[in-house]
Amino acid sequence: MKTDFLQGDGLVALKRAAAYLDLEPQTIRNKMWRGEWPLPVARQGSRVYFFENDLRHYAASLRGKQRPRRGAPTAAERQAAAKAGISVPAWRSQQGGQP
Numbered sequence: 001m002k003t004d005f006l007q008g009d010g011l012v013a014l015k016r017a018a019a020y021l022d023l024e025p026q027t028i029r030n031k032m033w034r035g036e037w038p039l040p041v042a043r044q045g046s047r048v049y050f051f052e053n054d055l056r057h058y059a060a061s062l063r064g065k066q067r068p069r070r071g072a073p074t075a076a077e078r079q080a081a082a083k084a085g086i087s088v089p090a091w092r093s094q095q096g097g098q099p
Contacts, residue, residue: 011049021059
């Protein structure tokens with residue numbers, strides 16, 4: 001996350017907010033559509049804006065959290081999960097998203 005991205009003008013456009021949070025704009029749009037986006041939005045026509053203070057607080061809450069690993073399991077993950085007697089997704093969650 002970049003700290004100099006927000007310039008203190010109150011509202012932040014979707015693309016800039018996505019770059020600040022290190023997400024794709026479409027990811028934010030998808031979460032908004034599904035009702036999973038935690039921040040309030042301001043709309044002007046079809047444009048979406050976020051409040052700067054909300055973005056700062058949300059970014060601070062994300063620090064230290066890692067995204068879970070996606071994709072096909074590696075051989076090492078399959079072996080470790082089999083040794084533990086659980087599925088690979090369960091093993092990944094026990095590992096905190098880290099292989």
